[in-house]
Amino acid sequence: MNQRIKVKDITPVKIQKPTNSPQKPDYSGRSRIYVRAVEGVIENFRRLFGFIFLGIFAVGPWLTYDGQQAILFNIGEQRFTIFALTLWPQDLTVLAYILIVSAFALFFITTFAGRVWCGFMCPQTTWTYIYIWFEHKIEGPRNKRMALDKRKLDADKFIKKSAKHGAWVLTALLTSLTFVGYFTPIHQLFIDFFTLDTTFWVAFWVLFFTGCTYANAGFMREIMCTHMCPYARFQSAMFDKDTFTVSYNPARGETRGPRSRKTTQEQLAEKGLGDCIDCNLCVQVCPTGIDIRNGLQYECINCGACIDACNGVMDKMGYEKGLIGFTSEHQLAGGTTKIFRPKLIGYALVLTVMCSLLVWEIASRVPLELDIIRDRNSLDRENMEGLIENVYTLKILNKSQEDAVYQISISGIESPKLYGDSEVSVAAGEVYTLPVTVGVEIDNLEVGTQKMYFHVDTVNTQGQTIKVEEPTTFIFTGVF
Numbered sequence: 389m390n391q392r393i394k395v396k397d398i399t400p401v402k403i404q405k406p407t408n409s410p411q412k413p414d415y416s417g418r419s420r421i422y423v424r425a426v427e428g429v430i431e432n433f434r435r436l437f438g439f440i441f442l443g444i445f446a447v448g449p450w451l452t453y454d455g456q457q458a459i460l461f462n463i464g465e466q467r468f469t470i471f472a473l474t475l476w477p478q479d480l481t482v483l484a485y486i487l488i489v490s491a492f493a494l495f496f497i498t499t500f501a502g503r504v505w506c507g508f509m510c511p512q513t514t515w516t517y518i519y520i521w522f523e524h525k526i527e528g529p530r531n532k533r534m535a536l537d538k539r540k541l542d543a544d545k546f547i548k549k550s551a552k553h554g555a556w557v558l559t560a561l562l563t564s565l566t567f568v569g570y571f572t573p574i575h576q577l578f579i580d581f582f583t584l585d586t587t588f589w590v591a592f593w594v595l596f597f598t599g600c601t602y603a604n605a606g607f608m609r610e611i612m613c614t615h616m617c618p619y620a621r622f623q624s625a626m627f628d629k630d631t632f633t634v635s636y637n638p639a640r641g642e643t644r645g646p647r648s649r650k651t652t653q654e655q656l657a658e659k660g661l662g663d664c665i666d667c668n669l670c671v672q673v674c675p676t677g678i679d680i681r682n683g684l685q686y687e688c689i690n691c692g693a694c695i696d697a698c699n700g701v702m703d704k705m706g707y708e709k710g711l712i713g714f715t716s717e718h719q720l721a722g723g724t725t726k727i728f729r730p731k732l733i734g735y736a737l738v739l740t741v742m743c744s745l746l747v748w749e750i751a752s753r754v755p756l757e758l759d760i761i762r763d764r765n766s767l768d769r770e771n772m773e774g775l776i777e778n779v780y781t782l783k784i785l786n787k788s789q790e791d792a793v794y795q796i797s798i799s800g801i802e803s804p805k806l807y808g809d810s811e812v813s814v815a816a817g818e819v820y821t822l823p824v825t826v827g828v829e830i831d832n833l834e835v836g837t838q839k840m841y842f843h844v845d846t847v848n849t850q851g852q853t854i855k856v857e858e859p860t861t862f863i864f865t866g867v868f
């Protein structure tokens with residue numbers, strides 16, 4: 389009982405308030421990261437990936453299909469067109485499947501290869517690298533940029549800064565116009581925007597996204613990844629000891645320290661030096677400004693720039709490459725990476741099932757929808773011909789990309805007579821409201837509710853029959 393419980397001193401630290409004294413605390417923002425350019429296999433791969441991604445993004449809204457914009461997310465008309473497929477608010481299941489497939493693909497890739505999405509495909513990274521490329525081409529390499537920023541404003545600095553910001557704004561404007569072009573017809577958008585003939589909201593969104601791109605890729609950069617992106621926060625929940633991440637091998641690299649290229653392995657062993665020459669290049673090329681030698685950090689976007697930088701150093705020193713590499717925690721500890729593990733297999737299975745369901749949902753989707761609303765004012769009535777009538781309103785939605793003529797018919801009840809149009813023309817994407825009355829001879833009815841079906845069908849321009857069948861009820865109260 390006389391054992392003392394260890395306590396931790398949690399006396400609150402006094403927070404210093406800013407004063408007017410010369411020794412003011414530092415309330416300045418983050419220090420600016422001057423990213424050093426790097427060459428290497430991974431950098432080449434990312435550039436290739438970036439070009440493909442940018443190419444798809446830039447060309448996407450200009451593609452046409454059947455005389456129309458092939459990819460158009462028309463929010464105003466609540467219609468998403470992707471080539472031959474048009475999705476409506478009624479196609480919520482397809483959208484839900486697309487979201488679920490995307491989520492599980494992200495889980496699978498993150499569990500397998502860490503944050504490769506961030507490093508190679510995320511628009512934030514891609515545009516940041518484009519902006520850094522402009523910076524590098526206009527203001528020069530890292531040390532020149534640092535010197536330029538320290539210098540007082542002169543003609544040369546003014547010209548360079550203006551050229552850089554001009555290139556950034558132009559890139560942002562083109563990005564924004566392309567992005568908005570996914571939501572409004574792009575040909576008209578470009579004509580209207582450059583002839584100053586656009587609507588207020590289109591102009592607003594173009595300028596808004598221009599501002600966002602310019603601010604994010606030009607100034608916010610790693611702040612987006614480290615403080616605002618939710619993915620950076622929850623990714624660790626998906627990592628395990630077999631996930632491939634960019635890691636430094638401390639067993640090989642430590643103790644780090646400078647040395648001459650001529651230093652032999654024996655001399656290194658004598659001094660207790662590892663392979664890291666402490667050149668800091670891996671930190672200088674890092675777009676988030678971290679030191680990977682401090683271990684796995686949530687700021688790391690797995691871009692691999694530090695791998696290229698360090699491999700270059702290892703090459704020059706005549707050491708084996710791979711001091712920093714894509715590796716797993718198990719591999720770093722001397723074991724082997726387990727590729728086929730329950731978590732990964734689970735994600736792969738769910739992904740396969742969801743992909744199959746998505747394909748099945750799209751393949752079996754009928755580009756026609758029918759809603760039937762019964763007249764609630766009268767259950768039934770007798771008409772001049774002595775038939776018992778029920779009244780309905782049909783809502784026919786043409787979900788295809790072409791106008792169609794639909795035939796309406798009835799089944800499930802003996803000798804029904806349809807009062808109203810049995811053939812209607814519905815434009816692509818339109819909802820047609822058709823009031824109809826169905827009459828049936830009393831002898832063919834039993835008192836109560838009987839099941840009946842409405843059929844709507846057409847043959848499209850490719851010769852395919854498109855049809856839907858919807859059940860409803862015919863009510864006979866027996867009072868006539």
Ligand code: SF4
Pocket residue numbers: 634670673674675676677678679680687688689690691692693694695
């Ligand atoms: S530590 Fe390496 S992989 Fe991670 S963000 Fe920095 S450069 Fe990219």
Ligand code: SF4
Pocket residue numbers: 636641644663664665666667668669670671681697698701711712
């Ligand atoms: S680039 Fe390689 S050698 Fe240079 S400091 Fe980084 S880990 Fe060490």
